[in-house]
Amino acid sequence: MKIGESMKKAGIVLALIFLITIATFSGCISQKKEDNGVDVNTTPPKQDGKTVSYLKAKINISQPYDLSDLNSSGQKVIVLRNSGMRLEAIVTLYGLTYTFDDTTMIPIIETQEEAIKAFDKLPNEAKMYVMASEIYDENGKVVEGVWGSGTVVWDAHMRDKVALRYAKEDANYNLYGTAYLIMKDQRTIVTVDESPYLKGGYEYWWMQPATDTISSKKALGYGPYATLYAALMRSLMVPTKVVYGLYYDIEEGGVWKPYAWNEIYFNGKWIPVDPYREKIGVLSRYYFALDKTVDLVDLDLSCYRSNLEGKGCKPFEIEILEQGTVLESEIKK
Secondary structure, X not given: OOHHHXXXXXXXXXXXXXXXXXXXXXXXXXXEXXXXXOEEEOOOOOOXXXXXXXXXXXXXXXXXXXXXXXXXXXXXXXXXXXXXXXXXXXXXXXXXXXXOOOOOEOOOOOOHHHHHHHHHHOOHHHHOOOOOEEEEOOOOOEEEEEEEEOOEEEEHXXXXXXXXXXXXXXXXXXXXXXXXXXXXXXXXXXXXXXXXXXXXXXXXXXXXXXXXXXXXXXXXXXXXXXXXXXXXXXXXXXXXXXXXXXXXXXXXXXXXXXXXXXXXXXXXXXXXXXXXXXXXXXXXXXXXXXXXXXXXXHOOOHHHOOOOOOOOOOOEEEEEEEEEEEEHHHHOO
């Protein structure tokens, strides 16, 4: 072999060794082995490019709501001033889609013992949103055949002929299917009449029991509408909250109005449901939750009565500051 050819081959070998060394070194930079042998990528991850819509506004509310209910994954609130009578804050609302286990099942309950067993399995945080007790009339006598609490009440017809019929015959006890079918049926049968509280004040929001709403097929506002949905779901031992808040109705020219919706318990997670707008697990940036409660009767809405409005008792004032989109990863920080 000639010397020139030997040197040429040696150069090729050295070049290959150099390339292998560089590749190995680069691999050591991008990955390392933990003590347990699992590969861990140490290269900075790419930023999630998914965006969500948001709305930022300045609010002035007459009632000092429970501040613990104001901040959540879908809204961030920075309090500017809390006088005890009015609350001023900057609110950022996000349009989010919530994930949940759509295979969650409703417990099959045919006896009192099965109902108690299903109730005992619920976590403590959820029990209060399904608990039923005897209902008493104005004379202190038990109202036979009616269960629930406050205005979130139901009778045998609501449970057996409406809620249970969908759960058993159509949804095969699937929680998502049942919640959806009850929501669709209620939207078809029950209408919302806003005129009573527009004329006579918001006291109607907590005075109409669910049994009256379904029998009259008319909800005197969005509050009783959400109350009825809660009653139907609770009759199946499904923990359900009533959420009171404000909604920016762009369909009516962009106006904020008192509104109510629900949250139902899906296998460890509270998922928002708007039965009137027929949405499960989806809230746009136009929902502002003020309180999450067992029953609207628990809220102090005295300032919303018409005889007080216009006398220094304005229910709420909202000024939209900006709207746009933001990376979803940013709002989780």
